[in-house]
Amino acid sequence: MIGKNIFAAGEINIDSFDLNPKTVVNNTGGTQFQMTFRATVDVAKFNARCGSDADSFYWYVYRDVTGVDLKRGSGEVAVSRTAAFLNLNFDQTISIDTTDPDLINGGTARYYGQVNCPSMVSIQIARSAGVPITFGSVTNKSYACVANNNKYACSPANLTNCSDVSACSGRPCVQIGTSLCGQDAGAAAAPKYGCNSSNQCVADVNGIYSTSNCDNKCGGSGGTTQRYSFEIPNPLKGGASDFTSLVKIIAQWIFNLAIPIAVAMIVYAGILFLTAQGEPAKVAKAKEVLKYAIIGLAIILIGSGFITLIQSILELGSGSQ
Amino acid sequence: MFINIAKAADGGYQGVNLTIQSVFGIITGLACWFTRFALILMVVYIVFYGIKFMMAQGNETKFGEAKKSFTWGLVGVLVILGTYTIIATVANGLGADYTLIVPLRCGSY
Numbered sequence: 258m259i260g261k262n263i264f265a266a267g268e269i270n271i272d273s274f275d276l277n278p279k280t281v282v283n284n285t286g287g288t289q290f291q292m293t294f295r296a297t298v299d300v301a302k303f304n305a306r307c308g309s310d311a312d313s314f315y316w317y318v319y320r321d322v323t324g325v326d327l328k329r330g331s332g333e334v335a336v337s338r339t340a341a342f343l344n345l346n347f348d349q350t351i352s353i354d355t356t357d358p359d360l361i362n363g364g365t366a367r368y369y370g371q372v373n374c375p376s377m378v379s380i381q382i383a384r385s386a387g388v389p390i391t392f393g394s395v396t397n398k399s400y401a402c403v404a405n406n407n408k409y410a411c412s413p414a415n416l417t418n419c420s421d422v423s424a425c426s427g428r429p430c431v432q433i434g435t436s437l438c439g440q441d442a443g444a445a446a447a448p449k450y451g452c453n454s455s456n457q458c459v460a461d462v463n464g465i466y467s468t469s470n471c472d473n474k475c476g477g478s479g480g481t482t483q484r485y486s487f488e489i490p491n492p493l494k495g496g497a498s499d500f501t502s503l504v505k506i507i508a509q510w511i512f513n514l515a516i517p518i519a520v521a522m523i524v525y526a527g528i529l530f531l532t533a534q535g536e537p538a539k540v541a542k543a544k545e546v547l548k549y550a551i552i553g554l555a556i557i558l559i560g561s562g563f564i565t566l567i568q569s570i571l572e573l574g575s576g577s578q
Numbered sequence: 579m580f581i582n583i584a585k586a587a588d589g590g591y592q593g594v595n596l597t598i599q600s601v602f603g604i605i606t607g608l609a610c611w612f613t614r615f616a617l618i619l620m621v622v623y624i625v626f627y628g629i630k631f632m633m634a635q636g637n638e639t640k641f642g643e644a645k646k647s648f649t650w651g652l653v654g655v656l657v658i659l660g661t662y663t664i665i666a667t668v669a670n671g672l673g674a675d676y677t678l679i680v681p682l683r684c685g686s687y
Contacts, residue, residue, distance in 0.1 A: 510598075510602070513602050514601065514602055514605055516665075516682070517602075517605045517606045517608070517609035517610075517682055518605060518609070519665060520609045520612075520613065520661055520662075520665065520682055521608065521609040521612045521613075523657060523658075523661045523664055523665070524609075524612050524613050524616045524657075524658050524661055525612070526657055527616060527654045527655070527656075527657030527658030527659075527661070528616050528619055528654065528658065529654070530650050530651070530653045530654030530657055531616075531619060531620060531623045531650075531651050531654030531655065531658070532619070532623060532654070533647070533650050533651075533654070534647040534650075534651075535643060535646030535647035535648075535649070535650050540650050543650075543654070547657060551664065551668055554664075554665060554668050554669075555668050555672060558668065558669050558672050558674045559672060562672075
């Protein structure tokens, strides 16, 4: 089963999560399962999410019950930052408490794998799809294990420890229905997502595509649905966090620009006076330049005061004069 | 601003780091230059008007013209030298704080 990053942005991708056997006949409580749990850690993202000092992450096996998730197993996996992407394989035999009341007399439960940051708050990173396990009584039972070839290997002598099957060495021996002997255990050890010809990461139902975990490996264009949280840092230095303060900053800048221009215009008027040589037309022009320079300066200095002025005119009737 | 384009030292792009903030410096520099130009022009024209007085040689019309020229020239000098006074007066009349905006800091050159 393939992980979907439903919480975060690919800090850890669950490449594979599976539990075997799929059918548990003898539901005695602490049922032994062979867990397939493989994950790829994107170290850069992992550092950002869990902290660069985090030297491990937690894995969990949850039972998926509508409305509530029941923790049924957990462990810790060390993260040694030896590469940008770490492929971690922590397949192991785990014991899952299957004494849920609705399972004692047979039933089906879905279990999923999850990885979390190793912090106190234990931030959720990714969750796999659910693996359905069937519990219940089956008439023809046989002890078997899931062999290396992903098929059920039944014990010919029906020994409880499967010791007569060499393929079962070191593997949990559980009772299954005899009809399942030799059948595929339904494990999906390899990812069922792959890169197609157009460089998209798509669900690989028929196993045609490359079985490599295609996150970050399909020319950057993933076809899987991922949830990314991102934010654009404010490029405006100086504290402009809304439009009004941005306008204020721009206005201040234009104001600063206006003062040297005012100086230049007044000096220009002075030069016109100086070079007029008493000619009335030139003197008149110099006067105009000086007059409008001063009017312009006054308008600049009033600036946003005009808004207050107009506001006060509009509120004449309020009597708050 | 965001990308430093000027990398002349290592043989990269040629150019000056020009930011929007430096526009203020350029405009200020132009205003300062213009003021210095006006000061030089002031001296030239006062000397010129003095020559005009001399050339009048007591001719009433020419003397009157020279006097008028000189008077308006003095007005020009007053305006040029009194630039910051004018700005400060206008600002003060409007109640604005002008101590931060004038005089322009022109540097020592």
